[in-house]
Amino acid sequence: MTGPRYTPLVASLPATVPFVGPETQERARGEPFAARLGANENVFGPSPRVVGAMKRATPDIWQYGDPENHDLKQALAAHHEIPAENIVVGEGIDALLGYLVRMLVEPGDKVVTSFGAYPTFNFHVAGFGGELVTVPYMGDHEDPVALIEAAIECDAKLIYLANPDNPMGTCHPDNVIQAVINAVPDGTVLVLDEAYLEFAPDGTAPDLDVTNTSVIRFRTFSKAYGMAGARVGYGIAEAGLIDSFNKVRNHFGMNRLSQIGALEALADQRYLQQTLENVAAARDRIGIIAEENGLSVVPSATNFVAIDCGQGGVFAKKVLDALIARGIFVRMPFVSPQDRCIRLSAGTTEDLDKFAEALPKALAEAQG
Amino acid sequence: MTGPRYTPLVASLPATVPFVGPETQERARGEPFAARLGANENVFGPSPRVVGAMKRATPDIWQYGDPENHDLKQALAAHHEIPAENIVVGEGIDALLGYLVRMLVEPGDKVVTSFGAYPTFNFHVAGFGGELVTVPYMGDHEDPVALIEAAIECDAKLIYLANPDNPMGTCHPDNVIQAVINAVPDGTVLVLDEAYLEFAPDGTAPDLDVTNTSVIRFRTFSKAYGMAGARVGYGIAEAGLIDSFNKVRNHFGMNRLSQIGALEALADQRYLQQTLENVAAARDRIGIIAEENGLSVVPSATNFVAIDCGQGGVFAKKVLDALIARGIFVRMPFVSPQDRCIRLSAGTTEDLDKFAEALPKALAEAQG
Numbered sequence: 001m002t003g004p005r006y007t008p009l010v011a012s013l014p015a016t017v018p019f020v021g022p023e024t025q026e027r028a029r030g031e032p033f034a035a036r037l038g039a040n041e042n043v044f045g046p047s048p049r050v051v052g053a054m055k056r057a058t059p060d061i062w063q064y065g066d067p068e069n070h071d072l073k074q075a076l077a078a079h080h081e082i083p084a085e086n087i088v089v090g091e092g093i094d095a096l097l098g099y100l101v102r103m104l105v106e107p108g109d110k111v112v113t114s115f116g117a118y119p120t121f122n123f124h125v126a127g128f129g130g131e132l133v134t135v136p137y138m139g140d141h142e143d144p145v146a147l148i149e150a151a152i153e154c155d156a157k158l159i160y161l162a163n164p165d166n167p168m169g170t171c172h173p174d175n176v177i178q179a180v181i182n183a184v185p186d187g188t189v190l191v192l193d194e195a196y197l198e199f200a201p202d203g204t205a206p207d208l209d210v211t212n213t214s215v216i217r218f219r220t221f222s223k224a225y226g227m228a229g230a231r232v233g234y235g236i237a238e239a240g241l242i243d244s245f246n247k248v249r250n251h252f253g254m255n256r257l258s259q260i261g262a263l264e265a266l267a268d269q270r271y272l273q274q275t276l277e278n279v280a281a282a283r284d285r286i287g288i289i290a291e292e293n294g295l296s297v298v299p300s301a302t303n304f305v306a307i308d309c310g311q312g313g314v315f316a317k318k319v320l321d322a323l324i325a326r327g328i329f330v331r332m333p334f335v336s337p338q339d340r341c342i343r344l345s346a347g348t349t350e351d352l353d354k355f356a357e358a359l360p361k362a363l364a365e366a367q368g
Numbered sequence: 369m370t371g372p373r374y375t376p377l378v379a380s381l382p383a384t385v386p387f388v389g390p391e392t393q394e395r396a397r398g399e400p401f402a403a404r405l406g407a408n409e410n411v412f413g414p415s416p417r418v419v420g421a422m423k424r425a426t427p428d429i430w431q432y433g434d435p436e437n438h439d440l441k442q443a444l445a446a447h448h449e450i451p452a453e454n455i456v457v458g459e460g461i462d463a464l465l466g467y468l469v470r471m472l473v474e475p476g477d478k479v480v481t482s483f484g485a486y487p488t489f490n491f492h493v494a495g496f497g498g499e500l501v502t503v504p505y506m507g508d509h510e511d512p513v514a515l516i517e518a519a520i521e522c523d524a525k526l527i528y529l530a531n532p533d534n535p536m537g538t539c540h541p542d543n544v545i546q547a548v549i550n551a552v553p554d555g556t557v558l559v560l561d562e563a564y565l566e567f568a569p570d571g572t573a574p575d576l577d578v579t580n581t582s583v584i585r586f587r588t589f590s591k592a593y594g595m596a597g598a599r600v601g602y603g604i605a606e607a608g609l610i611d612s613f614n615k616v617r618n619h620f621g622m623n624r625l626s627q628i629g630a631l632e633a634l635a636d637q638r639y640l641q642q643t644l645e646n647v648a649a650a651r652d653r654i655g656i657i658a659e660e661n662g663l664s665v666v667p668s669a670t671n672f673v674a675i676d677c678g679q680g681g682v683f684a685k686k687v688l689d690a691l692i693a694r695g696i697f698v699r700m701p702f703v704s705p706q707d708r709c710i711r712l713s714a715g716t717t718e719d720l721d722k723f724a725e726a727l728p729k730a731l732a733e734a735q736g
Contacts, residue, residue, distance in 0.1 A: 002555040003581040004609055005525055007474045015614035023434040036431065045430040054625075055423045061629070062413040062594040063404065066391040091459060095618050106375045120620075127616050157373055187370040213371040226430040229624030241372055246383035248495050250463050252488075255623045256597030257422075261429070 009107060009129045018119040022329050034327035035351040037344040040166065042226040042303055043351060044278045046261065047271035050227065053264040054257045065256035072259050075266050076234060085239040086210040091253050093195055093218045093233035098124045099248050100216065100235070101158070104189065105130040110154040114142045116167070116335035118193065121160050130157070137338060140168045140298050140306070144180045152185050159184065162193040164200050167333040167343050169300035171200050178206040184214040189241070192217045195233075198224035198272065199279055200301035213238045221258075223303060224272060225265040230258035279303045282346035289356045293363055298341065306333070306341040313339035315366055322362035328355055377475060377497045386487040390697050402695035403719040405712040408534065410594040410671055411719060412646045414629065415639035418595065421632040422625045433624035440627050443634050444602060453607045454578040459621050461563055461586045461601035466492045467616050468584065468603070472525045472557065473498035480518045481528040482510045484535070484703035486561065489528050498525070505706060508536045508666050508674070512548045520553050527552065530561040532568050535701040535711050537668035539568050546574040552582040557609070560585045563601075566592035566640065567647055568669035581606045589626075591671060592640060593633040598626035647671045650714035657724045661731055666709065674701070674709035681707035683734055690730035696723055 022039055026032050036043070069089035077084040090096040097120065105111060107129030113121060115134035125132050133154045135146035142165050151159045161180065164171035177192070184190045194217055197205055208217070216237035222228035232254075235242065265272075286305045287297045298306040309316040313336055320332050320342050330344040347355065390407055394400050404411070437457035445452040458464040465488065473479060475497030481489060483502035493500050501522045503514035510533050519527045529548065532539035545560070552558045562585055565573055576585070584605035590596035600622075603610065633640075654673045655665045666674040677684040681704055688700050688710050698712040715723065 001581055003606075004472055004557045004612075005555050006471055006612065009474075010471045010612065010615055013615040015611050017435065017614065017619050019435070019620070021432070021435045021620075023438060024436055027438065039432055041432060042430050045427060051426050051429075054426050054429070058419050058422050058426075059413060061419075061422070061597045062410050064389070064407055064409060064590075064596045067385065067387070067389045068392055070391060070395065091618065091621055094620055098618060103374055103378045104372055106377075187373050189372045213369055222432075228432045229429045231621060231623050238371075243383050244372075244374065244378065246385065247378055247381040250459065250466060251385050251387070252389075252462055253459055253599060255599050255626060257625065258623060 013127060016123065018123045025324065025329065031327075033329040035347060035354045036329050037347050037351055037355065038329040038331040039345070040223070040304055041228050041345060042223055042275065042279070043345060043347050044226055044275045046226040047265055047268040049268045049271065050261045050264045054261045057257050057260045061256060063256055064252050065254040065259050067251040067254070069254055069259060072263050075263055079266055080208060080236065082208055082210050082236065083239070086236055086242055088235045088242045088245045088249070089254065090233055090235070090245070090249060092222060092231040093193065093220050094120050095231070095253070096218060096233050096235050097121050097191070098127070099245055100191065101125055101128050101130065102248055103244055104157045110156045111158045111160070112147055112150045112154065112156045113160040114147065116333055116338050117142065117160060118162060118166055119334065121191070137168070140338065141165065141170045141172065144172065144176055148180060148183045151188050156188050158189050158191055160191045160193065162195070163204065164196040164301040166196065166302065168298055168306050168338060168341075169302040169304055170298060171204050171301035174203050174206040181206065181212065181215050188214065190215040194218060195220045195223050196302035199276060199303050204301060208236060210236065210238055213241060216241060221262045221265055224275060225262070226275065227258070227261060227265060230261055231255065232258045232262040279346040282352060285352050286344065286346065289352065289359060293359050303346045304343050305346065306338070306343045308341050311340060312336070316340055316342055318366035319362050322365040323358055326358040326362060328358045381495060384491065386491045393692065393697065401697040403715060403722045404697050405715050405719055405723065406697040406699040407713070408591070408672055409596050409713060410591055410643065411713060411715050412594055412643045414594040415633055415636040417636045417639065418629045418632045422629045425625050425628045429624060431624055432620050433622040433627050435619040435622070437622055437627060440631050443631055447634055448576060448604065450576055450578050450604065451607070454604055454610055456603045456610045456613045456617070457622065458601055458603070458613070458617060460590060460599040461561065461588050462488050463599070463621070464586060464601050464603050464613075465489050465559070466495070467613055468559065469493055469496050469498065469526070470616055471612055478522040478524045479526045479528070480515055480522065480524045482515065484701055484706050485510065485528060486530060486534055487702065489559070505536070508706065509533065509538045509540065512540065512544055516548060516551045519556050524556050526557050526559055528559045528561065530563070531572065532564040532669040534564065534670065536666055536674050536706060536709075537670040537672055538666060539572050539669035542571050542574040549574065549580065549583050556582065558583040562586060563588045563591050564670035567644065567671050572669065576604060578604065578606055581609060584609060589630045589633055592643060593630070594643065595626070595629060595633060598629055599623065600626045600630040647714040650720060653720050654712065654714065657720065657727060661727050671714045672711050673714065674706070674711045676709050679708060680704070684708050684710055686734035687730050690733040691726055694726040694730065696726045
């Protein structure tokens with residue numbers, strides 16, 4: 001028997017997972033984590049109004065969601081003061097990235113990103129046969145000039161830039177990002193991933209310009225709105241690019257409760273402000289905990305903080321393993337020199353109490 | 369400005385929607401439907417245990433779902449008495465169909481289906497450049513022999529067969545389907561869509577054989593379990609084919625609440641039985657209503673019924689429009705001769721009361 005005849009591209013791909021989930025690690029450990037701080041989730045969770053709206057709608061889960069995401073797009077349009085035709089809603093930014101790559105990238109096409117940036121984007125690029133061209137971080141920031149130069153040199157279909165950045169949490173100010181947008185070569189699209197934007201200082205995002213065909217900006221309800229498990233992301237771009245998603249997207253892919261929850265989340269901006277205050281306080285406390293242990297943090301514009309463990313990746317991995325052994329789920333950047341850090345979410349007071357207790361022991365174990 | 373440089377394939381695709389959603393029609397009407405019977409949803413809804421479990425988990429929506437779908441796969445494995453390695457869970461059968469087509473079909477590859485069968489499958493095939501080869505229905509049944517013959521003739525990568533069928537609701541017995549499985553040509557994969565299987569009589573599905581590399585079977589929580597809006601489907605196949613989904617799937621695409629709800633739905637088989645009884649009674653009543661209006665129904669093995677309006681597609685469309693004008697949302701098959709029918713879900717007593725009241729008026733209007 002021949003079996004299934006995969007496309008040559010798919011036959012060449014590894015059966016990979018961009019991230020190992022915390023549940024997988026918990027099953028291997030045989031017990032749950034005491035603090036879940038590794039998956040870039042927002043532990044402060046959704047607004048009580050979101051929880052209420054989703055619960056009320058749960059009995060209606062027998063109905064498909066609206067394939068046009070009409071109400072959510074209208075609300076987002078009002079929120080951002082742009083037309084709804086410039087918004088596409090999808091099953092998290094991950095799914096939208098996959099659709100976008102599929103729309104633009106075929107085998108051999110070049111795509112530019114930073115070495116060590118978001119692995120799921122790379123997964124999609126590989127999945128459609130694109131060739132990834134990477135440029136190094138500049139310090140702990142993505143390097144806008146190098147990204148543009150690489151895109152020009154290799155005639156890239158796409159440039160990926162996250163602002164604020166993941167995994168380091170740094171950000172560039174709006175004028176730097178606007179300069180990147182202005183410098184995008186003709187025929188290239190800049191993927192500006194702003195998943196963590198709400199956590200960043202004012203002046204991080206340039207104004208939206210939905211006439212510009214060179215950029216698509218991604219936002220999400222997974223981070224500041226505390227709804228990662230609901231899978232709701234959206235893209236903002238010129239109307240033609242947005243409409244092209246209708247050629248390939250899973251029209252009935254949106255969860256009905258998630259649509260309802262996201263609508264309510266957007267309406268509760270007061271809760272969002274409270275979350276941002278909680279996150280800022282938690283970031284400060286992580287800085288203090290790090291300092292108490294003789295370590296420093298990378299200044300963060302997100303809801304996670306990279307703690308510089310002061311040595312290379314091997315040492316940081318020992319610290320990470322020792323934290324995990326103590327029930328503290330954290331992650332670390334994949335590549336050098338960022339992998340000198342461990343990265344943890346802005347946790348609750350209780351989470352950070354546990355972290356504060358575990359960190360000195362983990363450091364001692366890693367050193368010893 | 370050149371703008372985005374789409375792949376030639378994507379540039380050639382229309383920005384299409386496989387189905388217009390009921391919400392879209394409601395917005396056009398300016399009022400909601402009185403009975404929602406057109407979208408192949410299950411109006412009897414999810415088990416109260418499902419609703420309870422999802423509500424309890426709603427505050428945890430800040431956490432991503434388990435990317436391995438471990439617990440749900442284990443429960444499905446136990447339910448079907450097969451290894452978990454033979455199961456892939458995804459965001460509804462629609463998403464899994466998209467992944468499967470992507471894995472096997474590249475531009476120019478042939479795919480066989482019945483003329484008038486599931487449009488979303490065709491959407492995916494077109495989306496990856498496949499060429500659709502169609503065979504006609506045989507009466508109101510899909511034609512297994514013709515499907516196999518066409519697959520041999522065109523050297524198809526995939527054959528799509530729904531059993532029970534959508535949109536007609538008919539089914540073949542297990543021995544006929546087993547004969548199809550046995551006759552699948554080497555190098556071809558049979559997509560056996562069993563979304564409506566739970567509604568069908570015993571003896572509809574052949575035994576699962578997870579060593580067979582020629583078939584993948586799809587099941588869902590959208591239909592009998594009443595969870596369409598949750599987007600949970602799964603595929604059953606040989607382990608190598610299942611593992612290949614990991615090359616392309618959206619690993620963190622599953623909604624956390626949906627995973628929890630599906631697990632609970634599977635555990636409440638008593639509620640499923642009650643649903644099946646409700647659906648059977650509603651099907652019977654639709655038959656009676658049709659008969660009272662001088663019409664006949666196509667015998668259904670699903671939770672919807674095709675009512676033969678006794679004339680061609682133009683007349684059936686008039687009946688459909690007249691029902692919609694009266695707030696009764698139904699759909700109809702897309703192609704002749706199946707489009708002599710209108711298709712409606714097995715509704716609640718209240719739904720069918722409204723339908724019974726509207727149908728004679730709709731018929732009179734269509735005739736007049």
